Amino acid sequence: MRSISVLGATGSIGASTLDLVRRNRDAWRVVALTANCQAEELARLAIEFGAELAVVADEACLPLLRDSLAGTGIEALGGPIALVEAAARPVDLTLAAIVGCAGLAPTMAAIEQGRVVALANKEALVSAGEVMTAAVARHGTTLLPVDSEHNAIFQCLSGNDLGNVRSITLTASGGPFRDWSAEQLAAATPAQAVKHPNWDMGAKISVDSATMFNKGLELIEAHHLFPVALEQLRIIVHPQSVVHSMVEYRDGSTLAQLGPSDMRVPIASCLAYPARMDTPCAPLDLAALGELTFRAPDEVRFPATRLAREAAGAGGAMPAVLNAANEIAVAAFLSGHIAFTRIAVMVEQVLERYAPAPPVSLGDVLAVDAEARAQARALLEFA
Ligand code: NDP
Secondary structure (H helix, E strand, O other), X not given: XXXXXXXXXXXXXXXXXXXXXXXXXXXXXXXXXXEOOOHHHHHHHHHHHOOOEEEEOOHHHHHHHHHHHOOOOOEEEEOHHHHHHHHHOOOOEEEEOOOXXXXXXXXXXXXXXXXXXXXXXXXXHHHHOHHHHHHHHHHOOEEXXXXXXXXXXHHHHOOOOHHHEEEEEEXXXXXXXXXXXXXXXXXXXXXXXXXXXXXXXXXXXXXXXXXXXXXXXXXXXXXXXXXOOHHHEEEEEOOOOOEXXXXXXXXXXXXXXXXXXXXXXXXXXXXXXXXXXXXXXXXXXXXXXXXXXXXXXXXXXXXXXXXXXXXXXXXXXXXHHHHHHHHHHHHHHHOOOOOOOHHHHHHHHHHHHOOOOOOOOHHHHHHHHHHHHHHHHHHHHOO
């Protein structure tokens, strides 16, 4: 039996992870489950899985969590420090699935355990970059990518030397607006943006998928996970989301990983790593799919991948600035304050105005993140 903590247990990735744990109850002992403020749902999960500890990041939600767990013997804690403490509790595997840079400090605490961290929380790696990869190396941690593209690349690289790689291609569904005109994009609503054609995901990543910032963040994530030159990292639009990414080798061989659009597949590969486990996902039926199509991304209608490539090229703090500005812009779009097309404009404006020194510690990264958010909020006020 292995022990597991799920950070972001009430989210979409949390639900997929716990679904796999539920189907293999004898294999896992659940230690900590966390959420932001969905206290009742968190309590329900903590009771179902017999967790030792449940934590809400938002301290205002702690009384409800305590009430919901009364008499169960499950410890209930609240606040950002408790979140980090929960992530630091020793476990064999931590599933890091908080959304946004809010997941950075707990993810770092999990990494410092020196065990296995399965990372879905891409914003944490994008923001912290070398600060996180250095901690992974320092603590001898195994970092497994949950993101379907990076999980695919990880699988395609298995047993191969990175020095033999010619290029790595991330596939992108193109999101719900991939065929929309610039005029249509300017009028896109939050309800339309969160309706992804292939994947069922949380609101923030769904908007990122619609703007293509998701692919931009993934480009930066890939740059850290698989250290090849930035020019060797490519993006291709593949509307069916069946090929999850590809690695081309110097001899002309290209290896791709295919699978259904269900996050339980990459999550299962992390949970069972280096072995394999069953999932309830229906096998791919390529004959029924008929055809798989590919096209180049359009960086005029969707400037996010250009901005991300530029931020990755600049390095240092710039990916953290890009991520923070994007988080503020996405929240402003979801709450109806700005137009869809303003998200990329705002991110570019913050990147032009704020170029801090490269962070060397977690504290530095969090400071950059806070200031970039402040700059993005200031742009909203003067809109
Ligand atoms: P969701 O919005 O569905 O879930 C987010 C989780 O994080 C919830 O448990 C939420 O708690 C918690 N949370 C939110 N804000 C905070 C905070 N400030 N502090 C602590 N916890 C917080 O997101 P997803 O599951 O879709 O995505 C999670 C991560 O995985 C993201 O980084 C995303 O990019 C990545 N990812 C997601 C994929 C997907 O298919 N969904 C695919 C690949 C990567 P509460 O419920 O209380 O709000």
